Amino acid sequence: xxxxxxxxxxxxxxxxxxxxxxxxxxxxxxxxxxxxxxxxxxxxxxxxxxxxxxxxxxxxxxxxxxxxxxxxxxxxxxxxxxxxxxxxxxxxxxxxxxxxxxxxxxxxxxxxxxxxxxxxxxxxxxxxxxxxxxxxxxxxxxxxxxxxxxxxxxxxxxxxxxxxxxxxxxxxxxxxxxxxxxxxxxxxxxxxxxxxxxxxxxxxxxxxxxxxxxxxxxxxxxxxxxxxxxxxxxxxxxxxxxxxxxxxxxxxxxxxxxxxxxxxxxxxxxxxxxxxxxxxxxxxxxxx
Ligand code: GRG
Numbered sequence: 001x002x003x004x005x006x007x008x009x010x011x012x013x014x015x016x017x018x019x020x021x022x023x024x025x026x027x028x029x030x031x032x033x034x035x036x037x038x039x040x041x042x043x044x045x046x047x048x049x050x051x052x053x054x055x056x057x058x059x060x061x062x063x064x065x066x067x068x069x070x071x072x073x074x075x076x077x078x079x080x081x082x083x084x085x086x087x088x089x090x091x092x093x094x095x096x097x098x099x100x101x102x103x104x105x106x107x108x109x110x111x112x113x114x115x116x117x118x119x120x121x122x123x124x125x126x127x128x129x130x131x132x133x134x135x136x137x138x139x140x141x142x143x144x145x146x147x148x149x150x151x152x153x154x155x156x157x158x159x160x161x162x163x164x165x166x167x168x169x170x171x172x173x174x175x176x177x178x179x180x181x182x183x184x185x186x187x188x189x190x191x192x193x194x195x196x197x198x199x200x201x202x203x204x205x206x207x208x209x210x211x212x213x214x215x216x217x218x219x220x221x222x223x224x225x226x227x228x229x230x231x232x233x234x235x236x237x238x239x240x241x242x243x244x245x246x247x248x249x250x251x252x253x254x255x256x257x258x259x260x261x262x263x264x265x266x267x268x269x270x271x272x273x274x275x276x277x278x279x280x281x282x283x284x285x286x287x288x
Contacts, residue, residue, distance in 0.1 A: 001044060001282070008043040009035070011061040012068060015118050029099045029107045030114075034072045037090030037229070041212070041283065042067040042179060046186030048275035049201065053190025059124050063134075063185040066115040070142050070178060073111035074151070076104050083155065084234070091229035112142070124189055134185050141181035150174025154240070162241040168210065175216070176209030183208075183276075197270060204266040204276060211259035212283050217242035218252050219288070227288050260284040 012034055019028040043064030050060040079086040079094040080101060087097050096104035119138060124131050140146055150173030157170065183205035187193060193201065217235065221244045225232040235242045243252040263280040267273040 001278075004044055004047045005040050007057075007061070008040050008047075008064050008068065011065050015065050015069075015114065025099065026103060026106055026110065029095055029103045030110055032092075032098060033076050033095050033107050033111065034069065037092065038068070038072070039286070039288075040064075040068060041279070042071055042182040045179065045182040045205075045208070045276070045279055046189075048273075048279050049183045049186030049205075050189050051275055052201070052270060052272045053187050053193060055186065055190030058122070059189040060186060062118050062122055062124060063182075063189055066119045066138060067178060067182045067185065069111045069115040069118070070138065070147075073108040073115075074142075074147055074178075076111070077108040078151065080104055083151070086231055086234070088225065088230050124185075130188060134188050137181050137184055141177035146173055146177030146181075147175075150177070157241055159239040160241065162246065164246055167241055167243065167246055171210060171213040172206075175213045176206065179209035179212055180205040200266045200268075200270055204263050204273075204280070207259045207263035207266060208280050208283050211256050211263065211280070214243045214252055214256045214259065215284055215286065217244050218249065218256065219286075220244075221249065223287060229288065256284050 016031050016034060017027040019031055021027055046064045046067060047060050050057075050063075075089055076095045078084050079089055080096050087094055089095075092098070094104070095107055099107075115138065116135065119131075119135050124134055142148065144152070150170050153170040154174055157166075162170070180202070183201060187198075187201055219228060220232060220235045220242065223232055234240075236245070243255065247255065260280050260283075264277055267277055267280075270276075
């Protein structure tokens with residue numbers, strides 16, 4: 001993981017505009033938002049899925065950068081006063097605190113555009129139609145049928161109670177869709193999978209996407225701010241429905257373990273899935 005993380009860091013560094021190019025302040029803030037922090041889970045998943053299909057590393061660099069740029073944009077906007085109103089992210093002041101709100105808005109907008117620029121700038125697969133489909137996957141997973149839609153449901157749910165299916169629907173969109181896209185895109189950079197293999201991979205992606213959120217809810221309730229690098233305990237303080245509030249901590253932990261088992265089971269018939277298996281472990285056993 002450390003080797004891939006180093007590679008991703010270098011690829012992100014290359015694709016971001018230099019801080020001394022105009023508009024300097026915006027470019028500086030984009031680099032602040034993206035570089036030197038974060039677990040890089042989505043890029044790691046893209047690389048691990050790419051190993052299944054012997055995907056060329058330079059293609060995986062592009063896909064990994066694109067999903068991380070979309071993720072970084074979502075964090076910048078999510079932290080703004082009009083949404084989650086947070087001052088700490090990845091152990092540093094949030095972008096609107098370090099810079100200002102208008103800059104934070106433009107950082108998010110520009111990171112999202114840059115993600116699509118990266119995806120459209122080089123060959124990601126041998127087949128042009130598949131490349132268009134990959135761009136579409138990222139667009140759908142980050143739009144109203146994905147991350148932004150999930151965020152809208154999340155904002156509307158503050159102070160209300162949700163049923164388990166409603167909570168699951170929200171998180172499949174808000175967090176799960178981009179995680180699923182990261183896995184699918186990584187695999188698409190290499191040779192084609194058989195439809196049944198693709199189905200298993202997609203099942204894995206759905207399980208880890210949901211597991212990621214269940215664990216995120218547990219950590220928000222149980223881990224300290226210093227470990228998380230973001231303000232802990234916010235979900236309960238703001239009356240947000242979470243897996244911990246809906247299921248209780250013990251059942252939420254059990255659900256994370258079940259999803260890890262399901263993710264492992266989905267990989268059983270896939271050769272070369274060791275890294276994906278390890279990442280399911282990392283996602284569920286992580287402490288930050
Ligand atoms: C603003 C359109 C828009 C969407 C925001 C993803 C999101 C939607 C908000 C982030 C808030 C949040 C805490 C969501 C829960 C899961 C999550 C995405 C956690 C942060 O992701 P990590 O743990 O962060 O991968 P790092 O910093 O490691 O990259």
